[in-house]
Amino acid sequence: MAVEQTLSIIKPDATARNITGKxxxxxxxxxxxxxxxKRLRLSKEQAxxxxxxxKERPFxxxxxxxxxxxxxxxxxxxxxxxxxxxxxxxxxxNPDEADPGTIRKLFAENIERNSVHGSDAPETAATEIAFFFxxxxxxx
Ligand code: ADP
Ligand code: MG
Numbered sequence: 001m002a003v004e005q006t007l008s009i010i011k012p013d014a015t016a017r018n019i020t021g022k023x024x025x026x027x028x029x030x031x032x033x034x035x036x037x038k039r040l041r042l043s044k045e046q047a048x049x050x051x052x053x054x055k056e057r058p059f060x061x062x063x064x065x066x067x068x069x070x071x072x073x074x075x076x077x078x079x080x081x082x083x084x085x086x087x088x089x090x091x092x093x094n095p096d097e098a099d100p101g102t103i104r105k106l107f108a109e110n111i112e113r114n115s116v117h118g119s120d121a122p123e124t125a126a127t128e129i130a131f132f133f134x135x136x137x138x139x140x
Contacts, residue, residue: 001080001081002080002081003078003079003080003082004078004079004080004081004082004083004122004125005035005076005077005078005082005125005129005138006076006077006078006082006083006086006118006119006125006129007074007075007076007077007117007118007119007125007128007129007131007132008027008074008075008076008077008086008116008117008118008119009072009073009074009075009116009117009118010023010024010072010073010075010115010116011066011067011072011113011114011115011116011117012066012067012068012069012070012071012072012113013066013108013109013113013114013115014107014115014116015039015070015071015072015073016070017107019107019115020073022107023103023107023115023116024075026089026103026106027077027086027089030085030088030089031079031080031085032077032078032079032082032085032086032089033077033078033079033140034075034076034077035076035077035078035138035139035140036075036076036133036137036138036139037073037074037075037076038073038074038132038137039071039072039073039074040071040072040074041068041070041071041072042067042068042072043068044064044068047064047067047068048064049131050067050128050131051063051064051067059112062112063112066112066113074132074133076129076133076138077118078140083118083119083120083121083122083125086118086119087118087120088102089102089103090102090103090104090116090118091103091104091105092104093111093114094111094114095108095109095110095111095114096111103115103116104116
């Protein structure tokens with residue numbers, strides 16, 4: 001086991017419902033630590049750039065519009081096996097398939113408006129953290 005950092009985004013469906021604290025509580029109870037955090041509204045360039053890997057997917061344009069539709073909270077989460085641990089705490093992309101007690105089972109509205117993003121591998125975590133944070137903004 002190794003201490004890792006991963007990039008988390010609390011999505012606009014969750015900020016709209018004022019449940020950022022409930023979500024952060026699940027990360028903390030799950031063994032992760034918030035070591036950087038800011039609330040912002042994504043520009044079109046940011047939303048398109050962040051999800052560029054999904055550019056060819058049929059849901060890409062809707063996803064970009066959704067991610068720009070309200071504020072998001074971007075975070076760096078740190079802990080043992082943080083990348084995998086965060087994805088366990090989030091649950092399946094599709095809330096209908098997510099395990100009980102996961103963020104997406106508890107809070108997601110549907111497969112698109114699913115409340116949280118989390119990096120899926122060490123390489124993407126490093127790229128996604130650098131997308132939003134300067135190293136000086138991450139305080140462990
Ligand atoms: P995850 O966020 O679990 O890593 P993906 O990377 O596959 O999932 O997809 C990125 C995001 O795109 C999802 O979190 C969700 O908001 C949206 N998305 C994924 N699949 C669909 C779909 N079939 N229809 C609409 N939106 C989707
Ligand atoms: Mg993904």
